[in-house]
Amino acid sequence: MNYITIDKEKCKACYLCINECPKKLLKVSKETNNLGNHIVEFDDPEHQCLACAMCAMRCPDMAITGVYKG
Numbered sequence: 001m002n003y004i005t006i007d008k009e010k011c012k013a014c015y016l017c018i019n020e021c022p023k024k025l026l027k028v029s030k031e032t033n034n035l036g037n038h039i040v041e042f043d044d045p046e047h048q049c050l051a052c053a054m055c056a057m058r059c060p061d062m063a064i065t066g067v068y069k070g
């Protein structure tokens, strides 16, 4: 099962990654970080992640810290 990891304290809530994901697996979370930003969360109940890393490459703040193939 492929997955990504997000450093929520680095997320600036620009949401560029949401549009970048070809499978639309990122969404705005109800959770906020220490900056008060509504962070993004990875939501992949059907295991569709391609581990393509497009989300990580798009993030200007390097908040998507890992992309894993499993």
Ligand code: SF4
Binding pocket: 006, 010, 011, 012, 013, 014, 015, 016, 017, 018, 039, 040, 058, 059, 060, 061, 062, 063, 064
């Ligand atoms: S691109 Fe990066 S900073 Fe912007 S919402 Fe996504 S994880 Fe957060």
Ligand code: SF4
Binding pocket: 004, 020, 021, 022, 023, 024, 025, 026, 048, 049, 050, 051, 052, 053, 054, 055, 056, 067
């Ligand atoms: S690695 Fe690719 S498929 Fe997986 S969440 Fe990121 S952009 Fe989407």
